[in-house]
Amino acid sequence: MSDYKVDLAEIIFNLRHVADLDGLSKLEEFEHVDPEIVDQLLAEAARFAEEVIAPLNRVGDNEGARRVTDGSVATPTGFRNAYEAYVQAGWGALSIDPEYGGGGFPHLLGLAVEEMLTSACMAWSLCPLLTQGAINLLHAYGTAEQKALYLPAMATGTWTGTMNLTEPQAGSDLGAVATRAVPQPDGSYRLFGTKIFITYGEHDLTDNIVHLVLARTPQAPPGTRGISCFLVPKHLVGDDGSLGVRNDVNCVSIEHKLGIHASPTCVMAYGDDEGAVGFLVGEENGGMRAMFTMMNHARLSVGLQGVAITERSYQQALAYAADRRQGRAPDTPAGQNAPIIDHPDVRRMLLDMRSCVSAMRGLAYRNAEAIDRAHNGSDQTLRDIASEQAALLTPLTKAWSTDLGCELASTGLQIHGGMGFVEETGSAQHYRDARIAPIYEGTNGIQGADLVGRKLVMRNGGVVRDHLSAVATTVESLNGVAQLAPVKLHLEAAHQATSEASEWLLTADPPQRLAAAGAYLKMLAVTTGGAALADGAIAATRLGDPEAAEDRSVLARFFAANRLAGVPGLLAAVKEPADDLAVAGRRILA
Secondary structure, eight states: OOSOOOOHHHHHHIIIIISOHHHHTTSGGGTTOOHHHHHHHHHHHHHHIIIIITTHHHHHHHHOOEEOTTSOEEOOTTHHHHHHHHHHHTGGGTTSOGGGTOOOOOHHHHHHHHHHHHHHOHHHHHHHHHHHHHHHHHHHHSOHHHHHHHHHHHHHTSEEEEEEOOBTTBSSOGGGOOOEEEEOTTSOEEEEEEEEEEETSSOSSOSEEEEEEEEBOTTOOSGGGGOEEEEEESEEEOTTSOEEEEOSEEEEEEOOOSSOTTSOEEEEEEOSSSOEEEEEESSTTOHHHHHHHHHHHHHHHHHHHHHHHHHHHHHHHHHHHHHOBOSOOTTOOTTOOOBGGGSHHHHHHHHHHHHHHHHHHHHHHHHHHHHHHHHSSSOHHHHHHHHHHHHHHHHHHHHHHHHHHHHHHHHHHHHTGGGGGSGGGSHHHHHHHHTTTTTSSSOHHHHHHHIIIIITTGGGGHHHHHHHHHHHHHHHHTTTOGGGHHHHHHHHHHHHHHHHHHHHHHTSOHHHHHHHHHHHHHHHHHHHHHHHHHHHHHHHHHHTOHHHHHHHHHHHHHHHHHTGGGTGGGHHHHHSOTHHHHHIIIIITO
């Protein structure tokens, strides 16, 4: 057992009253999503996360993954048994297409289960996360034969999947990818090259690993236009699905990292001998388009890591604050020490963690709902609108939630005082684990550039205007709700400032947009998260539970005063001329 307990009531509330799981169940594809079944499923997922996965978190951090002499990788004690239990329970297949053995539930529901597993043990959860993304890519771009051969085993989790993008000379700049794919007479390819930072590129959890690899064919054009995507299995697969000989792909080493020690981050060598056998996925030179299907899935999941790690850190900090006695609070009798939770500054930090995790969760769940609506339903216009919304929300979820995950894991450590800096308390692990999330799946700077360079200009700004119009509707719904009057004040000001920033950036030149990207992303994300909290407080009020309504009003008010109130101040950073950046680049930073 561990100290992690799934906040099931909070998750279910956000699924139903911030996102709209019940609305999704009215779509033809999700008619089987019965509320009672959902509640039972989530309760069982919570039990699984708490009892099976959460105890691995400390063990995994202490032991780490290790590469053994034959090039294989051993995961920490208990990881393999837990993964076998995960496969047997069918959790990996929850939101996969039933045609390939999946449960056909909404991605929104799968994301809620993913949150539990990530809070329980982030390092362990990375393996299923990458597999889900690989399934999505193959489902969208694979041939009928590839899907029939690989997806059933991947859906169950019997085989896992990876994403192979980065090379020593090609980090975020994938146009520099140099791995070669040489066509063969039988229609396959032989791959030669090295990939780095490959999460679960080798492990002992399953018998086969399906690598999705970016590489170049002969005569491919330079840059990202010349990249193709290939399926490269660890073991070649027969027409009947049986495993054949070992492919020419090997783990050369694993990285020794700041955090997520139990997750093997591998250097992979393709083609040390005759070349790794691979199969083209999608069109030749269309690899980036295909890989973005997987990357966008991963970006939402990485954003969710910010939610999950904050939840875990918050729970530990809350328990410590209730138990640790030190000093006197304002109402502590003379001669006695108070639990530190009675000190106003500690309560402030805890409430900041609690309100922010709720805002982040609302954003992530609404992002997942938009993805579900983009791919399901008979009304193409509504699907297109949802697709635009998902595109806009994804960089917000990824960047804002992971930045906050680092900040708030640090807050959790601060609440522990000096003991937080001591590894045996476990608080430091959350801080270390959280730090990778703003980096991988596109650094948060790349998310900001994507927001201002691609998402802001969709429909000439129409998509972001529609999104901010929905925020304005939330502001209007706060009229006359006395306990939420401060929320209305700050949300309205944040909305106005973010609208002004959006319109200003739409007329700015590209260098100015890029210079403003970080501040603008934060403005839009905090405003969106504040609206989600406000909507939740309004929904709780309408449900007629006074205690729940007051609790959610407290969260919304605190977030409004401590986070939303800062949004208008970021407008100056957005509008600051980019000239100083150029000067710094030429002289000050030289």
